[in-house]
Amino acid sequence: MDANIFPNRQPVQSPVSTSRAGSSASSARRTLSSNEDEDGFTTVKSKKKKNRNESFDQSSPSRQVITTSLSPTNMSNDQVITQSTNIVQHPLAMQPVPVTNESTRYALTPFQVLVCSKCSGIGHFRNQCTQIQTTCKICCDLIDNPNQHTCSNIIKCAHCGNNHKSTSSTCPVIKAYRADLTRKILHPVPAPSDSSLINSNTNFISILRNPHQQASQPPTNNIMMEKLDDLIHKLSDVKDHLSSLSLKYEKFEQFMIEKNQSDQTLKLNLNSLSQTTNDLKHDVIYYRSKIDRQEKIISKLMVPMFTDLFQVFISQMSDVLDVTIYTNLKQKLEHYLIQMQKAREGENRNGGVLILVRAEYPVKRVVCDLPNVCVLDFVGEDELRICGVYAPDSKSWKWDNLTIYLAKKTVIFGDFNVDLNQDSTKAESLLSWADNQFLAPFTPDAPTSMRSNRVIDYALACGISIDIQNFNDFPPISIEHSDEPIPDVTIDELLSTVHTSRKKKSLDAHGISNFMFKFLDSNHWSFLWK
Structure with missing residues (x-):
């Protein structure tokens, strides 16, 4: 490739002939004209740098132009002769220089210095600028809001303070920056000599042959060795941590396997329990139907039959038995029939309220229409009323219905089905009624329910204080040698x-x-x- 510089736009004689290395072909170059239309070359320019090229004038500083030519007479196949020409104060130093290659003309533009559009600084972009305020591109004043700035239209450079724009190539600061940058580009860092490379390779080969020799040599960089030791130590810690995590993961995996097995066993047990529950439900339904059938047979067949038999028996025995015996028998049979009728029609078919009184105590029964409630008056010097109560959840009466059966001295005892400590709503209703009637509760210390840990059997009293005593229906049991310790026996x-x-x-x-x-x-x- 030939690079020809055309000063003053005059034709320049190109070399007579050039040939490529290792090629027998040759070509004759004709004289190029300064006018691109005359010599038939196509000029390629950069449109982006067109405006920049026009801003440069002929008073730009000296530049260094490198021209390269190939000649078969004084060059080998792999040699390139580089000539440097210092064109100080050359009129074309800052103008586009055409370079031709075969039939194409290239326009080269001078190097442009990067100037920030915010602070007009050299060598960085706007997004990298650290200045808070914006510098006006004309008067170089610092402004906060460009839309509210009133410019004086006095051109001033932000670098040197002269009357030109901050982006002008005539600025001495920009010239010095461009020259320094060009100097750094044209003077790269020299490569190491062959002797140093040979010595380093010899040392490396000797270390490979004798690894123990490296330990005897003094460290060349202690800081780097310390960092490497620290890195090795951290890698060792990471390795230990990974080993610990691996062990924990294996334990967790074993735990998950056992858990899955346990879940399968639990699932089978739940299925078996569900099947058993379903079978139990079917059995309950079956036996309940049988019980209902037996109850219907007893209530509709057996009870009427025994009632008729009792009536026939009483009518037949009136002439045979004594009057006193006949009267007692008739009362008992009628009482049995009444109790059976109440058991069939009452709220509690499985029981009721019974009060046992010794024969020597004179008592008087008070008529009470409430089911599962029995009221007695002890006749003596001080009259005492006792009420026996059974209050299931299905009772048809309320606590206020017992108010008419209260006397000056009254004791109400029985099964209330209310725990004063655990049943909040029902206990509040019962205690509210008891407080209005001046009734005090007397509760035992132990649970009284057979199905739960609750106290539902106690007494309410007004006008009298009572003591709760233990009662057994059998003689007391005495234990011999109760104070002697019992030895351990296998x-x-x-x-x-x-x-x-x-x-x-x-x-x-x-x-x-x-x-x-x-x-x-x-x-x-x-x-x-x-």
């Missing part, structure tokens, strides 16, 4: 004692006699089968 010692004490006769197939059970508690009888 099963072998217990069996040995039993076998030595048993009788030799009347033994069953297992060698056990009834005599043995006199020495053992019923909870320990299963030991004899082992």
Whole structure:
């Protein structure tokens, strides 16, 4: 490629002939004209730099132009001769220089310096600018809002203060920056010499041959070695941490496997329990239908039949039995019939209220229409009224219905089905009525319900204080040697004692006699089968 510079737009004689290295072909170059229309070359220009090129004038500083030519007479195939010409104060130093290659003409423009559009600084973009305010491109004043700025239209450079724009190529600051940048580009860092490369390669080969030699040499960079040691230590910590995580992951994986197995077992058990529950529901429905059928048979067939038999029996026995015996029998039979009728029609078909009174105490029954409520008056010096109450959840009466049966001294006891501590709503209703009637509760210390840990059996009293006493329907039990400690006995010692004490006769197939059970508690009888 030939690069020809045309000063003063005059034709320049190109070399007579050039040939490519290693090629026998040659071409004769004709004389180029300064006018591109005359010599037939096509000129390629950069449209983006057109305006910039027009802004440069002929008073630009000296530039260094490199021209390269190839000549087969004084060049080898791989050699390039570079000539540098210092064109100080050349009139074409800052104008586009045409370069031709075969049939194409290229227009080269001078190097442009990067100027910030915000602060007019050199060497950075607007998005990298650290200045807060904006510099006016004409008067170079610092402004906060460009839309509200009134410019004086006095041209001033932000670099040198002269009367030209900050982007002008005539600015000495821009010239110095361009010259320094060009100098750095044209003077790169020199490559290392061959001797230094040979020495470094020799040292590297010797280290590879003798690895222990490296430890004897002093460290060339202590900071780098410390950083490497620190990095190795951190890598070791990371490795230990990864090992710990791997172990934890294996444990967690084993836990998940066991959990899945447990879930499968639980699922099977739940399915079995669900099947059992369904079977139980079917059985309950089946037996409930049978019970309802039996109740219908008893209530509609057996009770009327026994009623008719009792009436026939009473009518037939009126002439045979004594009048007193007949009267008592008739009253008892009628009482049984009334109780049976109440059991069939009452709120609690499975029971009711019963008050037992000793024969020597004079009592008087008060008529009460409330179901499952019995009222008695003890006749004496001080009259005392006792009310027996059974209050299921399905009762048809309220606590206020008992108010008319209260006296000056009254004790109400029975099954209230209300725990004063656990049943908040029902307990509040009962206690509110009791407070209005000046009734005080007397509750036992132990639970009274057989199905839950609740106290539902207690007493309410007004005008009298009562004590809760334990009552048993059997004589007290006395224990001999209750203060003596019971020694620890093993099963072998217990069996040995039993076998030595048993009788030799009347033994069953297992060698056990009834005599043995006199020495053992019923909870320990299963030991004899082992």
